[in-house]
Amino acid sequence: IAGITQAPTSQILAAGRRMTLRCTQDMRHNAMYWYRQDLGLGLRLIHYSNTAGTTGKGEVPDGYSVSRANTDDFPLTLASAVPSQTSVYFCASSDREGNGYTFGSGTRLTVV
Amino acid sequence: GQNIDQPTEMTATEGAIVQINCTYQTSGFNGLFWYQQHAGEAPTFLSYNVLDGLEEKGRFSSFLSRSKGYSYLLLKELQMKDSASYLCASMDSNYQLIWGAGTKLIIKP
Secondary structure (H helix, E strand, C coil), X not given: CCCEEEECCEEEECCCCCXXXXXXXXXXXXXXXXXXXXXXXXXXXXXXXCCCCCCEECCCCCCEEXXXXXXXXXXXXXXXXXXXXXXXXXXXXXXXXXXXXXXXXCEEEEEC | CCEXXXXXXXEEECCCCEEEEEEEECCCCCCEEEEEECCCCXXXXXXXXXXXXXXXXXXXXXXXXXXXXXXXXXXCCCCHHHCEEEEEEEECCCCCEEECCXXXXXXXX
């Protein structure tokens, strides 16, 4: 089934630890995105990539990094987690042809 | 600046009709999207408007006025399963979606 796979589904992480959230798509979409969603704030863009080999900063990039070595994978890394990074993280992709985004099922991260 | 406004919460009765409004202001415009998000789940695509007018898809319809920077989502014959958040998003000139905070729709029997 074509779509986006995110892993892990949920994670409890000690503050100060490093963590990588995985995202893989099989739709050959050029663009990929990482969002965090917090109650009352809606979806906030962390980083994006318009095509393999390029990345850009979104609205809330501090404390996060991404890479886009190939079309399919777009991992998000928290170098040293802090409690304010407790959130639900969604990965999304699009073909940048005005067809909207397809979302992964999300990763619920708790930093303690 | 870029901004999307929609009501925070709405309540409606099962079987009734509800209209969720959205106003937007973005750098360039490549269409207006509506997504549905049930609690604890990912957003799923509902509708897309790029031209003025009404697009109907079953019980759901979406309207766009580009000159007014305004859209609405109309839900008819409401069912309990329609209880969810509805996200309005405008696609800017870079094909990035600018998101509203979402409208939580509560359906009462």
